[in-house]
Amino acid sequence: MREEILEILEKNSKLNAEDIAIMLNIPKEEVEKEIEQMEKEQIICGYNTLINWEKTNKDLVTALIEVKVTPQRGEGFDKIAERIYRFDEVKAVYLMSGGFDLTVIIEGKTMKEVALFVAQKLAPLEAVLSTATHFVLKKYKDHGISFELSDKDERMVISP
Amino acid sequence: MKKEMISSKVRDIPPSGIRKFFDIVNEIKDAISLGVGEPDFDTPWHVREEGIYTLEKGKTIYTSNSGLIELRQEISTYLSRRFNITYNPKDQILVTVGASEAIDLALRAILNPGDEVLIPEPSYVSYKPCTIMAGGVPVTITTKAEDEFRLTPKQLESHITDKTKALILPYPNNPTGAIMEKEDLEKIAQILKDRDILVISDEIYAELTYGKQHVSIASLPYMYDNTLVINGFSKAYAMTGWRMGYAAGPKELISAMTKIHQYAIMCAPTTSQYAGIEALRNGDLDVAKMRDSFNYRRRIMVNGFRKMGMDCFEPLGAFYVFPSIKKLGMSSEEFCTKLLYEQKVAVVPGTAFGESGEGFIRCSYAYSIENIKEALKRIEKFIKQYK
Numbered sequence: 001m002r003e004e005i006l007e008i009l010e011k012n013s014k015l016n017a018e019d020i021a022i023m024l025n026i027p028k029e030e031v032e033k034e035i036e037q038m039e040k041e042q043i044i045c046g047y048n049t050l051i052n053w054e055k056t057n058k059d060l061v062t063a064l065i066e067v068k069v070t071p072q073r074g075e076g077f078d079k080i081a082e083r084i085y086r087f088d089e090v091k092a093v094y095l096m097s098g099g100f101d102l103t104v105i106i107e108g109k110t111m112k113e114v115a116l117f118v119a120q121k122l123a124p125l126e127a128v129l130s131t132a133t134h135f136v137l138k139k140y141k142d143h144g145i146s147f148e149l150s151d152k153d154e155r156m157v158i159s160p
Numbered sequence: 161m162k163k164e165m166i167s168s169k170v171r172d173i174p175p176s177g178i179r180k181f182f183d184i185v186n187e188i189k190d191a192i193s194l195g196v197g198e199p200d201f202d203t204p205w206h207v208r209e210e211g212i213y214t215l216e217k218g219k220t221i222y223t224s225n226s227g228l229i230e231l232r233q234e235i236s237t238y239l240s241r242r243f244n245i246t247y248n249p250k251d252q253i254l255v256t257v258g259a260s261e262a263i264d265l266a267l268r269a270i271l272n273p274g275d276e277v278l279i280p281e282p283s284y285v286s287y288k289p290c291t292i293m294a295g296g297v298p299v300t301i302t303t304k305a306e307d308e309f310r311l312t313p314k315q316l317e318s319h320i321t322d323k324t325k326a327l328i329l330p331y332p333n334n335p336t337g338a339i340m341e342k343e344d345l346e347k348i349a350q351i352l353k354d355r356d357i358l359v360i361s362d363e364i365y366a367e368l369t370y371g372k373q374h375v376s377i378a379s380l381p382y383m384y385d386n387t388l389v390i391n392g393f394s395k396a397y398a399m400t401g402w403r404m405g406y407a408a409g410p411k412e413l414i415s416a417m418t419k420i421h422q423y424a425i426m427c428a429p430t431t432s433q434y435a436g437i438e439a440l441r442n443g444d445l446d447v448a449k450m451r452d453s454f455n456y457r458r459r460i461m462v463n464g465f466r467k468m469g470m471d472c473f474e475p476l477g478a479f480y481v482f483p484s485i486k487k488l489g490m491s492s493e494e495f496c497t498k499l500l501y502e503q504k505v506a507v508v509p510g511t512a513f514g515e516s517g518e519g520f521i522r523c524s525y526a527y528s529i530e531n532i533k534e535a536l537k538r539i540e541k542f543i544k545q546y547k
Binding site for chain 2: 012015019023024025157158159160
């Protein structure tokens with residue numbers, strides 16, 4: 001049942017416990033209990049809203065940075081990852097297989113701001129060997145939702 | 161042109177009730193609708209992509225009349241693994257332009273003037289006119305809410321005459337959402353087994369049942385030889401616009417249907433056929449996901465109607481809810497028209513699916529949860545006002 005609740009919430013976190021209870025045909029109290037428990041266990045880590053900032057007036061640039069680091073004895077990559085993800089500017093950090101070690105996603109108001117963050121905070125870290133910054137020019141799809149396609153219902157209003 | 165130029169047979173067929181209501185709905189701007197008979201999903205991208213690929217490759221020529229052999233093989237495999245019925249792809253399967261064409265072909269292939277066709281109602285709009293156009297006589301059997309809109313053996317038996325040529329078995333049912341379970345089908349089979357009556361089993365909603373796996377009457381002993389299974393891609397794979405259906409059955413019948421099909425249609429659209437192969441090969445997960453999503457919304461809608469005190473039997477198939485509005489003392493058409501003008505919600509009067517639909521409305525849940533909830537809110541307001 002947990003997975004079903006999570007799949008529903010992942011797609012639409014606006015649905016409340018009552019809706020989910022009806023959808024899964026289980027008591028509302030049970031859904032509430034499960035959700036609370038999963039929040040405690042940090043299976044559910046938050047409730048974000050997916051925004052297409054390009055349609056607003058807010059200035060926002062996103063950069064994806066490939067980072068090569070030296071893993072530390074006894075800590076592996078975790079310690080250096082933590083030093084990076086604790087910065088507020090950093091929106092996501094992933095440990096990667098392949099040609100580099102960490103993907104760091106940074107958001108800032110301007111390209112300059114992001115570049116300065118990389119130059120002044122990220123690159124100088126002792127364990128960081130190199131960085132390669134790629135700016136995002138356009139987001140087509142995020143979190144499974146397309147920013148481009150219209151979801152206008154084009155079906156005939158009545159059909160047999 | 162003089163209207164006498166049109167054949168009297170066609171002139172005498174009344175216009176579809178849905179069409180009439182459609183014209184009214186079109187006058188109302190910004191109405192929210194629960195009126196569609198098709199999924200709200202787009203065709204899965206891998207299926208569309210396959211269609212695009214074959215177009216790019218120039219696969220834009222006729223196929224054989226019965227359809228691409230690879231597709232018929234996939235259909236055969238699918239019917240066997242899903243419903244435990246075996247058909248030879250070479251001479252027992254015909255690919256048609258939607259399941260609708262298969263219904264038409266079947267009736268035209270079997271009917272002589274005056275032959276009777278049993279049609280349980282409420283049901284899909286085309287059985288009756290297709291029977292008439294094929295020279296047959298439609299005999300309707302009214303299914304009842306207290307029987308969960310299933311066809312009962314007693315009803316069936318009392319409508320059979322010497323002239324009965326075929327029974328249309330439209331389950332899972334549009335508009336009621338009713339299904340026929342194995343026990344129900346067995347009882348029907350008992351009555352049919354020693355009679356020469358063809359069962360035309362319209363199983364277009366077979367993938368959309370909730371909690372119970374669909375059973376095809378063709379999988380029962382004695383029934384295989386006298387059953388034509390009709391199915392298609394529209395509902396299961398959200399492929400309504402591709403116009404892809406098929407019929408599977410006794411080879412004599414398939415051969416007769418293919419004869420009509422080859423002169424009237426030639427073959428189903430080639431692009432759609434290739435897309436169909438991809439859907440059958442790699443579409444199981446898509447179907448499962450859509451089914452879950454429909455099930456969630458089904459529960460929201462049934463719950464909503466019951467909460468507002470409407471009698472609403474639990475539909476276990478398709479994507480419709482068919483609540484009774486008898487309490488309100490209005491006809492279905494009056495209810496739907498008033499609801500549309502006053503609350504701007506479009507639902508379909510039950511009478512569009514036969515006279516026996518009087519006192520019911522068909523509400524589709526192939527909509528977003530937000531849309532369904534808003535529509536339910538407005539319907540509740542409307543009902544409170546007239547109760």
